[in-house]
């Protein structure tokens with residue numbers, strides 16, 4: 001293969017070609033310049049598996065990436081976007097140790113108490129309810145959107161229930177989640193300059209709602225995760241989460257757990273139904289659903305890129321990475337690295353499981369991975385079983401964002417005669 005010059009490399013991740021085929025762009029970068037400076041993004045694009053894994057553990061790379069953005073914008077503190085970023089900058093996913101360590105310990109303990117595995121039965125019921133409604137409102141041969149019908153509502157309902165919110169408030173969780181997605185990292189294009197103002201109004205309403213929910217659960221604790229977070233104390237100093245931290249944690253769980261899981265389900269359905277033989281094999285053997293979902297997370301994972309801020313000069317593959325620059329950890333490149341995965345672009349149900357990094361690695365590794373896996377497996381397994389001959393119509397259309405692999409819709413048809421719920 002002849003070497004491409006840096007200027008010839010596909011290092012703008014928001015071109016229509018790169019949005020349609022991020023894995024193709026990442027493969028070219030990985031082969032020709034695995035630590036590549038992108039003038040467009042003003043960031044280093046790191047695409048090899050080993051380099052990305054090492055980066056997760058490198059203290060020269062900070063997760064505190066919102067505060068530098070705020071200072072760079074040089075806007076007054078009353079500015080709507082600045083206020084929004086101020087709220088987000090406290091989330092544990094954008095903090096470094098030791099602040100992160102404390103938040104993670106408290107959230108981790110609450111997750112443990114939730115006994116996520118015990119939620120399987122409830123999630124199965126929720127999925128079956130959504131599939132019933134989907135079937136009632138569609139006909140087998142008319143393409144109907146599975147994102148709107150199943151993949152989108154499910155994770156919002158699960159998070160709302162997990163936080164102990166009443167069922168009638170579920171729809172509000174969905175719209176807040178959309179507003180969060182509008183302003184949080186990587187929204188490409190910035191086509192709508194008023195997006196921060198609009199989102200801020202919704203998010204202030206969300207913060208008020210969570211504040212009231214926190215007050216309610218302080219008075220009347222339940223078996224939910226918010227009550228567990230309220231009652232948790234950090235064993236190192238006995239301090240619990242403040243009201244502001246609890247509100248921030250609720251918003252983060254909704255933001256981090258909604259769109260990602262929606263996309264995990266939608267991307268897995270497209271991948272696994274593209275090959276009817278594979279689809280029917282997975283449908284007929286429930287033991288294959290888990291490995292099929294792992295391969296979908298590896299090949300078409302919901303997060304394409306994670307961002308880190310460089311806080312100390314260092315070398316990587318002969319490049320000098322300087323403090324103040326940004327590094328993009330290109331997960332979609334790492335998860336298809338041929339040095340790590342034999343035959344990397346193929347679905348291999350016998351591949352050993354937890355080697356991909358769709359959930360990240362290191363101190364920030366996804367705290368909701370177990371829940372996400374359960375939701376995705378139940379949704380995908382149920383859809384394959386209950387909608388025989390399931391297939392997606394047309395080519396995928398992805399939102400033009402750097403961070404997420406998000407299909408705008410998933411029009412599906414099936415052979416009719418749906419299987420009833422168990």
Ligand code: HEM
Pocket residue numbers: 063092093094104159252253254256257258260261264301302303306307357358359360361363364365366367368369371372373376
């Ligand atoms: C398939 C779905 C999901 C994917 C692919 C995913 C992926 C990730 C990744 C890559 C990170 C690391 C971020 C970083 O290093 O900067 C992360 C962190 C996180 N995820 Fe997930 N996630 C998913 C679902 C969920 C769910 C369902 C929840 C909770 C309800 C959740 C909550 C979180 C939180 C709170 C963090 C921050 C952890 C920390 O900073 O210590 N995620 N996720």
